[in-house]
Amino acid sequence: MGHLPRPRGPISEGIISALSGGALPSAGVTDPFGEDLQLSLYVCYELHYQGFSGVDSGWEWDPDLLRLRLDLERVFLGALRDGVPGGDDVEAAIDELMTDAPGGVSHFLEDKGELWHLREYVAHRSIYHQKEADPHAWVIPRLTGQAKASVVAVEFDEYGGGQGSAMHSALFCDLMRGLDLDDSYLAWLDDVPAPMLAVVNLMSMFGLHRSLRGALVGHFAAAEITSSPSAARMTRALDRLGVEETVFFTEHVEADAVHEQVMRRDVIGDLLRREPELTADVVFGLQATDLVEGRFAAHLLGAWDAGRTSLREAADAR
Amino acid sequence: MPDERRITMVTGGPILVEGPVEITLDDGQVVRSDRFVVALCACRRSKTYPFCDTSHRPKHRRGET
Numbered sequence: 586m587g588h589l590p591r592p593r594g595p596i597s598e599g600i601i602s603a604l605s606g607g608a609l610p611s612a613g614v615t616d617p618f619g620e621d622l623q624l625s626l627y628v629c630y631e632l633h634y635q636g637f638s639g640v641d642s643g644w645e646w647d648p649d650l651l652r653l654r655l656d657l658e659r660v661f662l663g664a665l666r667d668g669v670p671g672g673d674d675v676e677a678a679i680d681e682l683m684t685d686a687p688g689g690v691s692h693f694l695e696d697k698g699e700l701w702h703l704r705e706y707v708a709h710r711s712i713y714h715q716k717e718a719d720p721h722a723w724v725i726p727r728l729t730g731q732a733k734a735s736v737v738a739v740e741f742d743e744y745g746g747g748q749g750s751a752m753h754s755a756l757f758c759d760l761m762r763g764l765d766l767d768d769s770y771l772a773w774l775d776d777v778p779a780p781m782l783a784v785v786n787l788m789s790m791f792g793l794h795r796s797l798r799g800a801l802v803g804h805f806a807a808a809e810i811t812s813s814p815s816a817a818r819m820t821r822a823l824d825r826l827g828v829e830e831t832v833f834f835t836e837h838v839e840a841d842a843v844h845e846q847v848m849r850r851d852v853i854g855d856l857l858r859r860e861p862e863l864t865a866d867v868v869f870g871l872q873a874t875d876l877v878e879g880r881f882a883a884h885l886l887g888a889w890d891a892g893r894t895s896l897r898e899a900a901d902a903r
Numbered sequence: 904m905p906d907e908r909r910i911t912m913v914t915g916g917p918i919l920v921e922g923p924v925e926i927t928l929d930d931g932q933v934v935r936s937d938r939f940v941v942a943l944c945a946c947r948r949s950k951t952y953p954f955c956d957t958s959h960r961p962k963h964r965r966g967e968t
């Protein structure tokens with residue numbers, strides 16, 4: 586369980602103080618990708634995962650907080666829909682993700698990343714990988730037949746095939762310790778800026794809404810499709826920097842080459858045979874994932890090209 | 904569980920085999936995987952041969968050279 590983060594604007598301030606005894610704010614007008622909205626959503630969603638120390642678990646289903654969350658989700662979801670081309674061509678949307686065009690974060694880390702870049706990247710990603718696969722587990726009861734069985738099979742792999750120490754979230758914590766980073770749950774939340782919060786908020790939002798199950802499946806497929814080649818580059822980056830804790834990435838090279846195939850054929854394929862009306866949502870999930878990942882990559886590379894930290898504070902990767 | 908082992912050939916991609924599997928390579932080396940599905944490289948480009956690492960993918964976006 587993590588600690589409540591520090592607020593980043595009026596809405597997150599109101600939510601965080603309400604969770605510690607104050608009154609709730611209203612959503613108002615706010616930047617969909619800004620710090621205040623993204624942290625607010627992250628805090629609301631965390632109540633459905635591990636919660637926060639010192640915060641009553643009953644907040645998870647507090648109707649006033651849920652109403653506020655829904656207002657924030659409408660702003661975020663609207664911006665995502667506006668930010669993608671859309672359409673109903675799943676194959677074309679997948680093809681867009683298959684490219685291995687240089688210029689991404691893993692390319693940077695493979696070619697010229699220094700240890701501090703790598704540590705920052707891992708600190709950012711920790712706010713997802715410490716709960717890796719959890720957002721996707723929410724879609725299971727919303728699926729049927731082969732699509733359901735195949736998501737469960739992929740998730741079984743993500744959760745270490747029944748072995749706690751092999752869960753991908755556990756392998757990620759091994760990596761963090763190998764880099765001398767604090768691996769306690771959400772230790773880096775205060776340091777991680779909006780672009781990475783948005784990556785996780787997207788999956789939490791898709792996972793928590795049955796109406797967005799098609800988008801969650803599209804998102805899950807997008808993550809699996811893009812992971813294997815980037816994990817291979819990360820393995821080479823770690824080798825070059827002399828980091829020995831490479832299992833998280835070597836496992837993902839091999840696992841996600843499989844997960845990609847299963848997600849495309851047995852999950853998307855089966856889901857759309859049953860519910861063809863979800864086609865546009867699957868495409869949206871594929872494209873929206875690319876959108877938030879692209880914003881995150883641009884943030885990192887922009888900061889690094891300017892020789893600046895990509896974290897919020899001069900956190901100096903503790 | 905069906906009686907026959909299900910194998911799926913992916914056009915331009917790997918061969919999917921239900922795991923667990925034990926694979927004997929040309930040089931006698933034996934590798935194992937207990938994953939629920941194993942993707943075996945059919946293009947010979949994988950750096951983690953005999954497992955697929957997605958190296959079979961075309962290098963560029965459609966329309967580019």
Ligand code: FES
Pocket residue numbers: 915916917918943944945946947948949954955956957958959960
């Ligand atoms: S078939 Fe995928 S790398 Fe060879």
Ligand SMILES: [Fe+2]
Pocket residue numbers: 717743753837
């Ligand atoms: Fe994983």
Ligand SMILES: [Fe+2]
Pocket residue numbers: 743809840841844
């Ligand atoms: Fe995976």
